[in-house]
Amino acid sequence: MELKKLINQRFSVRKYQKKAVEKEKLMRVLEAGRMAPSAVNYQPWHFIVVDDAEILKQLHNCYKRSWIQEAPLIIVACSDRSQSWKRSSDGKDSADIDVAIAIDHMTLMAAELGLGTCWVCNFDTNECTTILNIPPQIEPVALIPLGYPDIESPVKKRKPLNEIVHFNTFGNTIN
Template identity: 50%
Template sequence: MNFLELVKERRSVRAYLPREVEAEKIDYLLECGRLAPSACNRQPWRLIVVRDEARRKALRTAYDREWFGQAPVCIVVCVDDSEAWTRSCDGRCHSDVDAAIVAEHLVLAAAEQGLGCCWVCAFDPARCTEALGIEAPLRPVALLPIGYPAPAAASPKNRKPTDEIVKEL
């Protein structure tokens, strides 16, 4: 499958089969994430892999959706703002950009491995931090529930046409 086919195939999955994800597949995702680019190669991210059922249940205090609890694995993308590159002309810290890049690498790798994933940002970071015992200076940015998708579990893609998003000069 080429990259465009992979991107077309990827969906936000909100229903998972009660099936464990093989350690080799999670390792593959993590290696894809590890190799993600970051501003000035600072790599300010940390990835917390949550497999333990009690920890996943505790994580639901940060994002309480039934479907979220179905995923047998959740990768929590965290950043350390002090490690991230900051643009000197305006003081813009790029930690969230770097976190988004590594998260997208993980999401696409999951799709390539036949796994479902849904990028979750609408969670309570303080509750996430408490539930997982995340220590400062790490800050959770995204939750990535991962598992085998249930049939018809993916949301359809609805994208703007190219002429609405591209301007050529």
């Protein structure tokens, strides 16, 4: 699919069909995340695929919205700050940025394969860590439910470029 069309097509899915995701499609989504760029190519990420019904039920307690229970699986995207690059001028850690790029690659691949996703960052990370036995140096960043959408793509509402793009200095916008 043409990239522009794919970007416009992808949306946050909050209604899923009762249909399993094929292993081949799941692996293609995960491979897209693996191939994402990262600062200094450190790749400070881990992806936990949760498709076991009992573990999913426990994980649903980390984000108490009924719609997430419809997704046949959830990918828990994690960062490893012990493996991430830190900017020398101010110590900014690239881990969350790197994981976000990987998630974006996965969500676009999912859309290309006819699958839906939704970034969920507002969840109980402590409970998630306990449920999934995540070691202390690994931080869950986002829950990514994955499945077949049971809803049509809505029209996206976005700010116009002249509100968000600046040339040379802040405030010099597109006319």
